[in-house]
Amino acid sequence: MNEERLRRVRDRVRPFRDFPVPGVLFRDISPLLKDPAAFRTLIDLLEDHLRASFPQIDFIAGLDSRGFLIGPPLAQRLGVGFVPIRKKGKLPGPTESVSYSLEYGKAELEIQSDAVEPGQKVIIVDDLLATGGTMCAACELMKRLKAEVLECLVIIELKLLKGSEKLKSVPFYSLLQYD
């Protein structure tokens, strides 16, 4: 049953060669977003996984920008709040920031300093883990706010880039894996 649901999601991810730079095989989730049945299946699978794994979650934190497409519907399903982690210069008020490198560049992530309280339990969500640079930076932001990261959760993991190793002791879960 889960295999069938996973297949429905996998069928809606398409590859593009040499985007956004030569040598990168880009995994595009646009067809998944465009198909309401497949998108619902995606959120069902993520909800089932989190409900089975964690008795208490305070927030879903999503990464700019594709994590914003998955985080809010998932948070709504679970009945918890959503916290945005944004690229530099987009959030008002006091912020924490961390710079990082990713599969095709460098960037800086920020979170509002009052986004979560010390000890609150957070799931960090994104569409994809490649080198793990982005997710690692998000974990560092949560550490600065003294939140507890229960899990880093993505739809797609690019196994060859070994991003999950960078996350060290933080639990990690991916729905679909690609070489």
Ligand code: PRP
């Ligand atoms: C992509 C993707 C992840 C990140 C993964 O985002 O959505 O956030 O790269 O790469 P990494 O594991 O090597 O860090 P991108 O920075 O391209 O921004 P976008 O979501 O705004 O397109």
Ligand code: ADE
């Ligand atoms: N972000 C980093 N690497 C990526 C890839 N190969 N496809 C889609 N998004 C990405």
